[in-house]
Amino acid sequence: MMHLARTHLLVRVLLVILVGGSIQACRGETPSDDLPVRVAVAVAPTPPIVGPNRLVLDLTDHDGAPLDAAAVHIEGTMTHAGMVPVFDTASHQGGGRWIVPEFDFTMGGEWILIIRVELPDGQEATRRHELNVVGRGGTGGAP
Template identity: 80%
Template sequence: MASFTRRRLLACGLLLLLPALSIPGCRGEAPSDDLPVRVAVSVAPTPPIVGPNRLVLDITDDQGAELEAAAVRIEGTMTHAGMVPVFDTATHQGGGRWVVPEFDFTMGGEWILIIQVELPDGREATRRHELNVVGRGAAGGAGGAR
């Protein structure tokens, strides 16, 4: 009787364990960050200031050929917790160039731009760009820091 109970417990334990082992297999393809995509970021004004800034993104492959992406999305987040991220979508200008006319940095400090590039074949690449945003007064613009 004891061996029957032991086998039954072992079988139940294995049945409970099988779904847990299969979960990683259901995730689908992991995002690949080894795509040959380079993103050169320029910001105007320089240095970036609190408020609207123009972002220009030049997207190329690893050989320097311009890439025509299907979509380019930008998330701006600060390096410290507690700030609401800023999201925007870049507009294609041709020749591998994408522009966000008014990306709104909400406060001064260290920012990380997370740039998501979706290629026409559906593959995606994510690149990060770090920058320091200064208050308007510190950059010589009108008004003080917000």
């Protein structure tokens, strides 16, 4: 009886870990390092469309204060095979804000922005942001 109860508890703990993990993965920001870097991504228009879109990246530390960075590079990719990734570099606007005036989404669907933040001390933080691009195109230019 005691053994059964303990097994049941273990299953529940495992479930919480599994469910918690998948929620984390769906939030779109998956730190691959322990650096205190947060990236909030805003896109105009919203939702983003096929073609040029404006990206606004607000970098903060874990206390929410604007974060100093040396450079911010962005790679846009999709989950399916055979996709040519899109690369761009953000411009510093002051404080923790960086902007890409025309990030070119070449196709509609689920995109992953891989944001590489180069810190003043040379360390690099990588953050991911998922978004859904509305519209078609990119494969042959057909509307």
